[in-house]
Amino acid sequence: MSRIFVAGLGAVSPAGWNVAALRGALEKGEPLPTQTVVRPGWTKTLPVRLVPPPATKLEFLAHPRLRRSSPITHYAAAATLEALAGLRGKPAAKHFRLGVIACLQSGCVQYSCRFYDETLKNPATASPLVFPETVHAAPTSHVVALLENVALAYSLVGDPAIFLQGVALGAQWLAENRVDACLVFGAEETNWIVADAFRHLDRRAIVTGGAGAVCLCRDQNLSIGIELAAITDAQPFSARQNPLQAAQAMRAQLGKNSAGELLCDGTGVSPRADATENAAWRDWSGDRIRSKAIWGEGLMAGAAWQCVAAGDALAQKKFSAANVSLVGSTQQAIGAKFVRADFDLSAGAPMGNIPS
C-alpha cells in the first residue's frame, strides 16, 4: 500500500495571506469581519468576506505570466507557493516532478463578468486580454508557469466536495510514480454575482474568496508529519441517494472516532444548509471546528481551508487525527482522515521517527 504524506499547507483567506492567519482566526473563534459589494442596479449592498490586501508586495506578480492575471490566480499562486515552501527548501526535492490539481466551483467570475459586460455593450471592443483569464484552466496554467517543473496538471470543477477527489487523484499520481509531489488547490474569488446567486440559494450565506493548498508527497521525511489515512468514496447525490443518505454513507466510511480526534466540518452558515451534515455527524463527541461560522461560504476555497485547518491542527500537535467532512451543495458528500505520521491511532502513542 502506498503511504501518502502532507509536505506543506497554504492558505489565502479573508483572515490573511497564510496558514498562520487562518489558524489565528480559528483560534479566535469569531466570525471574520464582513464587507459589502454593490450589485448593479441596486441601492442595497450584498455582504461578502473579501481577502484583505497582502501585507507585503507579492513578488510572484513580477512573473510575466501573472501580469494580467485575475485575483483567483493570485490567491492560488500564494497558497501553492506557501504549501511548497518547505519542500523547495530541501535538496532531496530539488528536481521533483510536480503535479498540480486545481479545484474550482465558481472560478474566474470577476473577469468573466467583465468580459461579458464588454461583449453586451460592444463585442467589437471586448478585450482580448481579459477573455483568456475567464477560462477555468487559466489559474492552473499560471501556477504551473510559476512553478515551472510541473509534469501533470488537471483543472477539476464541481461542488466543494470534489476537493477531496482532487486529493485522491494526487495520491494516485504519486502512487503510480507519475509525479514526486502533488499540489492540490481549491480557489475562488468573490464579486457581486456570486454573492447575488447565493442570496437566491441561502440568504444567510456570506460568500468569500481565497485559496487553500495541500502539497502531497510519498516520502515521510519530506513531510510536515501528517499522513493521509483515508478518503471515503465520493457519495453522489442522485435519484437513488439523497444528500442526507450520501452524508451518512460518508460518515459511516470514516468509522467511529477515537479520543484525540478532530472534526473539521463545513457547518456554521445556516441551519438549513447545516442540517444534513449535522445529522450525519450526530454521534460525534470529539472536538469540532465549524469552519464556515468563521469564514463563511468559501465554496472550493472553503473545502481546501477545511483540509488545511485539519492538517494544521495536526502539525501543531493539538490532535492525533483530524477528519474532514465535505457535504457539497449539488453533487456529493465525501470525507477524509488525516493523522499525525508519528502517531499510532490504535495504540494511542507516537510511533514514527518524527519527534512528537
Added chain:
Amino acid sequence: MLFPLKPLPAAPPRVVITGAGIITALGRGWKLNTQGFREGRRAFRPVTHFDVSRQRVKIAAEVDLPEILPATKLTPRQLARLDGAGKMLLLAAHEAWLQSGWTAAENIPLVLGTTAGGMTLGEAYYRQAIHQPGQHRQQATRAIQYQAQVQARAVFDALGFSGPTTILSNACASGGNAIGHAFELIRSGQAERVVAGGYDALGELVFSGFDSLQALSPTTCRPFDAHRDGLALGEGAAILNLETLAHAQRRGAEILGEVTGYATAIDQHHLTQPHPQGNTTLQVMQQACANAWVTAEEIDYLNAHGTGTVLNDASEALAISEWAGTRAATLPVSSTKASIGHLLGGAGAVEAVVCLMTLREQWLPPEMEFETPDPACRFPIVHQMQDARVNLVLSNSFGFGGVNASLIFRRWA
C-alpha cells in the same frame, strides 16, 4: 474508499468501448455523423443562438436540437430545466447507454470534459441581473443549473445509474482528457466501467472571446492549409462507454473498439499559444504510443487537434512531423474541425467517436476545402473521400492553458 488506493492489477486490463453517442451540427447519432464526416460535409451556418450582428465573424456549426427528447427517467420538470448543453449531453449519453446495453447500477464513474457547462444559463443570469435588477424569477434555477455537475447529475438520473463524477475543465483538451482519465481509472483497477465524454454549447461569451482574439476565421476554416486564417466554433457532445474487455466479453457485448494509449502533459509556454516547436505535443504523442506499445509507423490515421489557427497548426505540424519521422510522408492526417468547428470541451470526445467510426467502417474523414499544405506539414492531409485500412489511430487535443492530450484507439476485429 478512494484512499487507501486499490492495489494496481498485476496486469492492467484491456479497455474497450461498447457504447458511443454523438451529436454535432452534422446531426444526431452515429449514422448521420458517419455520413457527414465520411463526405467531409461542412455544417456551418449563420449563428442564430445569439446576436452576432456586431461580431467580426457571423457563422458557426450550430446543432438543431429535437423538440422532444428521448424518454428517460427524468421528470418533465427536470427536462424543462435542461439548457442546450445539458440536452446535447443527455442525447449523447442516451445513445451510448442504449448501444452498450448497460443497465442501471451503482458506482459507475462519470467523467466529463467541458469548458463552459451551462454557461448560457450564466449569461442569462447576468443579463437579467443587469437589465432587470428587480426581477428574480428563474435566477435561483439558473444559478444551480449552470453548474456542470448538475448537468452530469441529470445524466445519472435519466439513465438510472450513479457514481462519482469527475468534471475536467482543461479548456479544449477536456474531452480528450476525460476519455483518457476514464481509461486510467479502468487500467488502474479503480473501476470496471466508466461513462466518459465531453460537451459544450455555443455561447455568446465564448464566441465573442474567440472573435476578440481574432482567432475565428472570417473566411473558411481550413486546418493545416497554408492560407488558413482561423478556427470556426461549433457545439456538440459525445459519450463513450468504456469497460474492461473481460466485463464486455462476460456479458457478450458488441465491442466497437479499444482504447490502448493515453498521455497528457502541460505546455508552460503561454496561456493561449502553443510552444512554437510543439514540444509538449511531441511528448504526449510519444508517451501515448509508448503506453500503447505501438510506434508511429503503426498508426494508420491521425485525427489532429487542427484548429485552423496559424499558431496551433504550425506547432502541431512540426510535432507530428518529428514524431512520425519517415512515416510522416505517408501518414494520413486530418482535422474534423473543418466539418463541425471547434467544440471546445466536447472536441476531444467527438473526435474520439470519429476515430471509432474510421476504425469500424474503414474510411478517412476528409477536409474538403483544403488546398495548399502548410510548409510545416510533412504529412498528407486527407482532402478527398477515401476508404482505407485503419487499425490504429491517434487523436490529439490541446487547450488554452497548455494541457495537451493524445489518445490511441485500436480497431476491434
